[in-house]
Amino acid sequence: MFQDKYDVIVVGAGHAGSEAAAVAANMGATTLLVTMNLQTIGQMSCNPAMGGIAKGQIVREIDALGGLSGIVSDNSAIQFKMLNKSKGPAMWSPRTQNDRMRFAEEWRKELEAIPTLDFYQEMISGLIIEKGKVVGVKSSLGIEIRAKSVVLTNGTFLNGLIHIGEKQFGGGRAGERNSTGITEQLIDLGFESGRMKTGTPPRVDGRSLDYSKMSVQPGDDVVSKFSYTDRSNKLSRQRDCHMTYTSPLVHDLLREGFDRSPMFNGRIKSVGPRYCPSIEDKIDRFATKDRHQMFIEPEGWDTVEVYVNGFSTSLPEDVQFKALRSVVGFEKVKFFRPGYAIEYDYFPPTQLKHTLETKIIENLYFAGQINGTTGYEEAASQGMMAGINAVRKIREEEAFILRRDDAYIGVLIDDLITKGTEEPYRMFTSRAEYRTLLRQDNADLRLTPSAYKLGIVGEDRLRTVERKKEETEKMIQFFRNTSYSYPEMNELLEEKNSATVTQDDKFFKVFARPQIGMDDLRRFDEVENYIQEHDLNEDILEQVEVQVKYSGYINKEKENADKLNRLEDIKIPENFDFSKIQSISIEARQKLKAVQPVTISQASRISGVNPNDISVLLVHMGR
CATH class of the missing domain: 2.40.30.260 (Elongation Factor Tu (Ef-tu); domain 3)
Structure with a gap:
């Protein structure tokens, strides 16, 4: 029924599983997507919406990396809103209201259009493990399917239990059975598990x-x-x-x-x-x-x-x-x-590496609610990262890891791996210390060049991003170099209740004022002619405005990120024995041993590890 061996098997076809399968197959890996019901691929189990505060940034990052959630969301949208427009651009968050049936249909169409992606409908009840490495999966019918790597994206289905008042029954979602067998096997293999719950309102x-x-x-x-x-x-x-x-x-x-x-x-x-x-x-x-x-x-x-x-x-x-x-x-x-509540199994994510590969079983990856997160967007981003790294691992290529100043996805995964979670984890802008850098408007500038190097997107898309960057920089320079006539400018400033000027000066200085926007400056022939001559689209104009108005904040945040990233360069040897360092606290030794951080920077973010402990570690690292 199946080819001898797949590169990647993805278990589960929700948001995490769909992105994992899509990116693995689009990178050229032979991929099998296994789900208990092929009619519910990409199902919106809870609210029919994508994006929102911080989540909208994640969807744009997925799209910038060559993922499909943004395209599927756009093509099934029934309403669009940009939230937080009254605040600075670091807080702007796109959100769509979606047609639930079309959303799932769009996912199915996108996935079926990928030639190297196969599908199979059945429950996976176990993993095939040989010498500490996953080599395939077992179905409930006893069928064994071999693979070089496996990505588990089981959502709320692992021993799912639905509650309505005093009634309770097994299920992974209303009208669908739960999944059994995997939790018990993983516990036998040495994994720690827990239970979480989520709920949904009446329809x-x-x-x-x-x-x-x-x-x-x-x-x-x-x-x-x-x-x-x-x-x-x-x-x-x-x-x-x-x-x-x-x-x-x-x-x-x-x-x-x-x-x-x-x-x-x-x-x-x-x-x-x-x-x-x-x-x-x-x-x-x-x-x-x-x-x-x-x-x-x-x-x-x-x-x-x-x-x-x-x-x-x-x-x-x-x-x-x-x-x-x-x-x-x-x-x-x-x-x-x-409405109902559902309890399900999850596995504390401190048991994972930053690639989302498990520390206990090689080539086994977890993504989505199995890691203790909540939300379609958080799940989809993990699925994408797990899929990318599963392919790169079997090709013996360097892992792809996003830092906290690279993407909200980097913040999400670092929080999970380093801090763990005891309640369903949801992304907020407040979790990202570099949120001025991680805006929804520049996700393509931040991430698409990496997607090109990974082989997910083509050269045309890279050229589009390069043009956006180049034209943005050119227009900012235009504003720095081009002067306005102050009588004409004062007409605009008076309309906007902004302080008038007494002499000609550069457009850049006025543009930096909060009351003055790009549309205001387009009334000047110099500006409008420049835009028309260079055929600049709205994305470029928005990028110019954000960078001009917030350049001070952006530069300061870049400096802070660069300082902390120096600690990212200080690697901790694999399997380092933290218990031998007696001069750090007992709590720190225990936490460091459990998390096994790979850099000094990651170690510094572990709860219970204080600055003095980091100083001692730096000495041991020869710093």
Whole structure:
């Protein structure tokens, strides 16, 4: 049934698995994608949206590296928003509302278009391990499939247990069975495992809602997209979302079911995502708040199904229904299905290398929720990095690792490997100390040259990025060198309530003012003629504006990154015995031994390792 041996087998076809399989196959590796249900490839298990705060930056980074999440998101979008536009560009975050069915369809089409990618539908119940190295997988039918490397992206399916009130049953997602066998084998091999939980809200019939009682949440007037390529288009029409609120009555009705809640009666013992709590958790933790926002999100262009964002719950279905009918606009609501919570197995990510290869079993990679993360975007980025490194490892090529100042993806993986996580990890802009460098607008400049060297993207795409960089630098120099006429400039400055000038000067100085944008300066013939003569697109103009206005912050952050990166160059020998260094604290020795950092910089980020411990390590490294 199968070729003698694949280069890469990917287990699971969610966001992590789809990106892992796509990038491995696009790098020329023979790849097999195994999933329990080929009809749910790229399924949006929770909300029908991609991107958002920090997550939008990750999607653009995936696209810049040659991944497919951005293209799939653009081609299935029903609404686009750039969040945080009132703040600086380091905080701007693109987000799409998506058509759930088209999203999965687009993923299936993209994957099936890759010639070196094979598919198989069945549950993988075990791994084939020989001499400490993974060499294949075993299916539930007893079929053995051989491979040089394996990427596990099991999502919430590993011993998944669904909770609705006092009812519980095995499942990896509503309507789908869970996966068994792998956890037990990995534990026998010496892995440490844990349990996490996540939840999802009810899905309801949009025809039963009264939208006139809710506030409209439209998309942006000026629409952008995730992908830097021309393989996707900007939306020409959009669907509105809506917003309403819970109330004290709704909270009281929900409290009536707390004695039957698996969260409060002890049935659920695992930890859920702190930043996406259930509605019962919100009214318990924030008892003084008399209302909470609910965002009413359509599931697609051609369906009446609606996602009730902000009402995630595992309360009994009768309690969910009664409470939801007391929400403004939901008085006649009809359910498609109730909300539920799901518990599943994960493996603390400190057991991985920065490549996402496990430390215990060679050529075995973990990506996505198996590593304790939450979110489509976080999963997809891990899948991509695992796929890249699985291919490079079997080709005996240097590992591809992104630093914290390279990408949000680098921050994500470094946080997981170095600090671990005891609750579902979600990316935020605040986690990235170099967020001014890691903007959504420059992901292509940061990462596409690496994607070209890796063989993921072609020369045409590299040339596009090089032109963007070159034209940006040229136009910034144009602003530095070109003078304006001060009477004409003062007309603009007075309109913008900005201090006027008394003599001609360079455009750069005025452009650096927060009140003055690129569109304002285009009224000057010198600027508009330059743009037309050089045929500059919106991406280049945005890049010029950001770099002019924030050059001081950007340069300072680069300096800080360069200082810390000197510690990245100080490598710690493999299998270094930290227990022999008696002059560092016991806690530090224990943490260092568990994490096995590969550089001094990584060691410095481990919780429990203090600056004095790092000084001692530097002495031992001959520094």
